[in-house]
Amino acid sequence: MEPFTRLEAVAAPLDIANVDTDRIIPARFLRLPRSAGYHNYLFHDLREAGGFVLDDPAYRSAKILVAAENFGCGSSREGAVWALAGAGLRAWIAPSFGDIFFENSFKNGALPVILPAPRVRQIRQLLAARPGTKLVIDLAAQTVALPEGSLEHFEVDPFRKECLLKGWDEIDLTLQHEAAIAAYEARQRSETPWLAKP
Amino acid sequence: MGRTLYEKIWAAHEVACGPGGRSLLYVDRHLIHDGSFHAFEALSHAGRKLRRPDLCLATPDHYVPTRDRLNIPDPQVRGKMESLLANASAGGIRHFSMDDARQGIVHVVGPEQGFTQPGVTLVCGDSHTSTHGAFGAIAFGIGASEVAQVLATQTLWARRAKTLRINVSGTLAPGIASKDLILAIIARIGAAGGAGHALEYAGSAIRALSMEARLTICNMSIEAGARCGMIAPDDTTYAYLAGRPFAPAGADWDRALSRWRELPTDADARFDREVDLEAGAIAPMVTWGTSPEDALAVSALVPEGKPDALKYMGLEPGQRLEGLAMDRVFIGSCTNSRLEDLRVVAAVVKGRKAVIPSMVVPGSGLVKKAAEAEGLDKVFREAGLEWLEPGCSMCVGMNGDLVDAGKRCASTSNRNFEGRQGKGARTHLMSPAMAAAAAVTGCITDVRKLLAP
Ligand code: SF4
Numbered sequence A: 001m002e003p004f005t006r007l008e009a010v011a012a013p014l015d016i017a018n019v020d021t022d023r024i025i026p027a028r029f030l031r032l033p034r035s036a037g038y039h040n041y042l043f044h045d046l047r048e049a050g051g052f053v054l055d056d057p058a059y060r061s062a063k064i065l066v067a068a069e070n071f072g073c074g075s076s077r078e079g080a081v082w083a084l085a086g087a088g089l090r091a092w093i094a095p096s097f098g099d100i101f102f103e104n105s106f107k108n109g110a111l112p113v114i115l116p117a118p119r120v121r122q123i124r125q126l127l128a129a130r131p132g133t134k135l136v137i138d139l140a141a142q143t144v145a146l147p148e149g150s151l152e153h154f155e156v157d158p159f160r161k162e163c164l165l166k167g168w169d170e171i172d173l174t175l176q177h178e179a180a181i182a183a184y185e186a187r188q189r190s191e192t193p194w195l196a197k198p
Numbered sequence B: 001m002g003r004t005l006y007e008k009i010w011a012a013h014e015v016a017c018g019p020g021g022r023s024l025l026y027v028d029r030h031l032i033h034d035g036s037f038h039a040f041e042a043l044s045h046a047g048r049k050l051r052r053p054d055l056c057l058a059t060p061d062h063y064v065p066t067r068d069r070l071n072i073p074d075p076q077v078r079g080k081m082e083s084l085l086a087n088a089s090a091g092g093i094r095h096f097s098m099d100d101a102r103q104g105i106v107h108v109v110g111p112e113q114g115f116t117q118p119g120v121t122l123v124c125g126d127s128h129t130s131t132h133g134a135f136g137a138i139a140f141g142i143g144a145s146e147v148a149q150v151l152a153t154q155t156l157w158a159r160r161a162k163t164l165r166i167n168v169s170g171t172l173a174p175g176i177a178s179k180d181l182i183l184a185i186i187a188r189i190g191a192a193g194g195a196g197h198a199l200e201y202a203g204s205a206i207r208a209l210s211m212e213a214r215l216t217i218c219n220m221s222i223e224a225g226a227r228c229g230m231i232a233p234d235d236t237t238y239a240y241l242a243g244r245p246f247a248p249a250g251a252d253w254d255r256a257l258s259r260w261r262e263l264p265t266d267a268d269a270r271f272d273r274e275v276d277l278e279a280g281a282i283a284p285m286v287t288w289g290t291s292p293e294d295a296l297a298v299s300a301l302v303p304e305g306k307p308d309a310l311k312y313m314g315l316e317p318g319q320r321l322e323g324l325a326m327d328r329v330f331i332g333s334c335t336n337s338r339l340e341d342l343r344v345v346a347a348v349v350k351g352r353k354a355v356i357p358s359m360v361v362p363g364s365g366l367v368k369k370a371a372e373a374e375g376l377d378k379v380f381r382e383a384g385l386e387w388l389e390p391g392c393s394m395c396v397g398m399n400g401d402l403v404d405a406g407k408r409c410a411s412t413s414n415r416n417f418e419g420r421q422g423k424g425a426r427t428h429l430m431s432p433a434m435a436a437a438a439a440v441t442g443c444i445t446d447v448r449k450l451l452a453p
Helices: A044-048 A079-086 A099-107 A117-129 A158-166 A170-175 A178-191 B005-013 B037-046 B075-091 B106-112 B127-135 B144-153 B178-189 B211-224 B235-241 B251-260 B307-313 B339-349 B365-373 B376-382 B432-441 B447-451
Strands: A006-013 A064-066 A091-094 A111-114 A134-138 A143-145 A151-153 B014-017 B023-026 B029-032 B056-058 B121-124 B138-141 B155-158 B162-169 B197-202 B228-230 B273-278 B285-287 B295-297 B328-331 B358-360 B408-411 B426-429
Touching: A006 A091, A006 A117, A064 A117, A064 A134, A079 A099, A091 A117, A099 A111, A099 A158, A099 B144, A170 B144, A170 B155, A178 B014, A178 B023, B005 B014, B005 B023, B005 B138, B005 B197, B005 B228, B029 B106, B029 B144, B037 B075, B037 B144, B056 B075, B056 B106, B106 B121, B106 B127, B106 B211, B106 B365, B121 B127, B121 B144, B127 B138, B127 B211, B127 B228, B138 B228, B144 B155, B162 B178, B178 B211, B178 B273, B178 B285, B178 B295, B197 B211, B211 B228, B211 B235, B211 B339, B235 B251, B328 B339, B328 B432, B339 B365, B339 B376, B339 B432, B339 B447, B365 B376, B408 B432, B432 B447
Parallel strands: A006 A064, A064 A091, A091 A111, B029 B056, B029 B121, B121 B138, B162 B197, B162 B273, B197 B228, B328 B358, B328 B408, B408 B426
Antiparallel strands: A006 A134, A134 A143, A143 A151, B014 B023, B023 B155, B285 B295, B285 B426
16 A cells, blocks of 8 residues: 655635535445446546536546545445545545545555644635645544645554555455464464364 | 453453543453445455354345245345355355245344344344344444454443333233333433443343343333343343353353353342332233333323324323224334244234234244244234244344334334334334234233233
């Protein structure tokens, strides 16, 4: 996975609360293999209506999405994160997130950032007033720098932080414990052989 | 201080510790189904190999047709069966394909095969994996990335949950099923009441339950917000397991048994929370809303307070649940599709006629065979119930078995969410006996009135 350290990028405001994973990618596209490119269906039905923020040329290079309350609620589909990441987005800022979506984000090298609701609203307004504005997210320092110069601190799980900073996916991290896993399996073979050989 | 069942199994599976209080847990058993294709794709994309395919068991369930299995018209659905078969064969994973009598819903197949055992950690890319906790196992659902992680490493990074014991004393009254009990528990603690906790169901009412009834209880732990729920193993568990294909045998059985007997929670162990319930007070339960916590005794009136749910369900506060007309009945799902469930249904419908379309979908091919050996299929057919092929079917409708918009379904499944059984579908969750009563009366009926001498 590509490490996530410091991200300076255009941020797009998405001013809708409770955007569920079905809106991020409608269920009917999830039958497709991932190689079909889930980003092609990102916010499909919202975009069809026209005038969607990510279709505005000013935000075309956006890597950050600034959303509203409860972003990514609904089903557990990881396809929602794949669609966002596939479109080049790497961080999403919101006052709150759907639980599973939040976890799935990290697993795909993306950073969900929680900031207080009034602050997030101000950021969205600022981004809408000046399209193409960049934000700087520094994961090591756990800060988001705003163009007016202010710095917002955010919390992040230390485990998730380390994985993102080093660009480890969880599988890579796990494989570092290969010897311990092998030892565990050896013990299982001798102590509880029926578990080792179903 | 003593330890809980959950803590004992957790400690026995910790391979390493990571940052932020996470543990690397070894996974003993991994169930795979036809929705697991994303994980295989991710693995091959990253060029990774399967570490322990021998600890996996695969069977298609979500997309399988319940009627004509030989001709699947939708190429995408057919593709799901084909890709599961291809992934399983390429990876060296045991696979029960559609023409194998052992095929069925993963959460029915695992226990039935003795693949699920006391003291194990078991995962599956499906939230109702909590079912398997009925054997005294840590069993929970995982997402696609985690399925890939388990396939590649046989381990998972997880954080230990808090513990919540639900003590159910007394005895369930005649005609009351474990489904009624779990609906009552969820109504009591709420759909988020178990969030962040591992549940343990305990007490005399739980001990008295059969293995199949215990599976129904643990199945719905996730509907109480808990990722896993468990019941300590006892003689009921061991009697169920003995002789099953994947259960230990011979000297291994004796060694396993002595280990299993060490698993139950110690008398002096402490839980983070405890909740007490009296089984004798529980009546047949029915849901009226769009969350499993919206469950009430069949004699109750529709409450106020959730206007959106009531609007979706087409109900008014103060309306009686009993007598509410149903449009169809679904008996099946990993909650209630085992042999005992089907026997109860047969006992209710025998000598009666279904007055609304009603389907019975066994949980596995083996359940189907066993039911037919007892002549249950004949009882169903004579009563006008459809007897179908095993799978998830109308629980989630992925195979096309859907409830029409605005129609009410008396369902033995586990989720009454908006749109779960089809766009605009109105689901009323209940026990198999209550669903059978709805089939022959066309409305919500207290099944005890039909069973009365
Ligand atoms: S029967 Fe329903 S709840 Fe159970 S695994 Fe299938 S879809 Fe999920």
